[in-house]
Amino acid sequence: MSQIISPSVLSCDFANIQRDVEMINNSTADWFHVDVMDGVFVPNISFGFPVISAIKKHATKPLDVHLMIANPDQYIEAFKKAGADWLTVHYEACTHLHRTIQVIKANGMKAGVALNPHTSVEVLEDILPELDLVLIMSVNPGFGGQKFIPHALKRVARLKELINKTGSSALIEVDGGVNLETGKQLLEAGADALVAGSFVFNSPDPTQTIQDLKAL
Numbered sequence: 001m002s003q004i005i006s007p008s009v010l011s012c013d014f015a016n017i018q019r020d021v022e023m024i025n026n027s028t029a030d031w032f033h034v035d036v037m038d039g040v041f042v043p044n045i046s047f048g049f050p051v052i053s054a055i056k057k058h059a060t061k062p063l064d065v066h067l068m069i070a071n072p073d074q075y076i077e078a079f080k081k082a083g084a085d086w087l088t089v090h091y092e093a094c095t096h097l098h099r100t101i102q103v104i105k106a107n108g109m110k111a112g113v114a115l116n117p118h119t120s121v122e123v124l125e126d127i128l129p130e131l132d133l134v135l136i137m138s139v140n141p142g143f144g145g146q147k148f149i150p151h152a153l154k155r156v157a158r159l160k161e162l163i164n165k166t167g168s169s170a171l172i173e174v175d176g177g178v179n180l181e182t183g184k185q186l187l188e189a190g191a192d193a194l195v196a197g198s199f200v201f202n203s204p205d206p207t208q209t210i211q212d213l214k215a216l
């Protein structure tokens with residue numbers, strides 16, 4: 001199976017959101033990466049339910065929703081209603097992570113857990129068989145366009161070993177500073193899915209850039 005490419009709509013032109021959604025529809029991208037930031041868990045605010053619903057209305061591919069919010073439990077059902085297919089919460093934002101995962105799945109979504117750059121992948125060992133996805137942050141969350149933190153490569157390799165050891169079928173997704181160079185290294189380390197925001201949307205031909213990432 002080739003890698004999953006999930007362009008981050010955080011970097012799209014919000015005045016032309018339908019155009020950018022159609023671009024992703026017509027590209028070789030697999031998912032839409034949708035970053036939700038609340039100004040509490042991360043020092044930035046992105047967008048909420050009306051924007052996600054608007055994206056869902058036009059998207060022909062699954063929405064991969066990355067919640068950078070405190071108390072995500074409060075909103076799980078609402079994200080399902082807005083159109084999330086994959087819902088990823090941060091380990092650092094959840095006190096009862098196991099319960100949160102069960103509730104996401106009970107609401108008919110795939111369940112993911114994101115790890116900040118400082119959080120050891122080993123903290124997920126015991127619940128890996130329950131997870132559909134682990135999102136390794138290769139930048140500190142909150143902003144697009146940041147520089148890739150190289151230790152993400154070792155983290156992906158360690159997580160891959162744990163996934164194999166526990167018999168989990170979780171996908172490894174990586175988010176932050178992904179381009180052709182870091183993307184290639186991440187795939188070699190064991191990543192299954194790459195998120196790319198500024199690299200796609202700041203390029204002269206986003207459709208081709210998505211294709212280039214898909215062809216790595």
Ligand SMILES: O=C(CO)[C@@H](O)[C@H](O)COP(=O)(O)O
Nearest residue numbers: 008141142144145177197198
């Ligand atoms: O979750 C985040 C940032 O917190 C990301 O999904 C960004 O949207 C990725 O942007 P680039 O680093 O690819 O520009």
Ligand SMILES: [Fe+2]
Nearest residue numbers: 035066175195
């Ligand atoms: Fe993200």
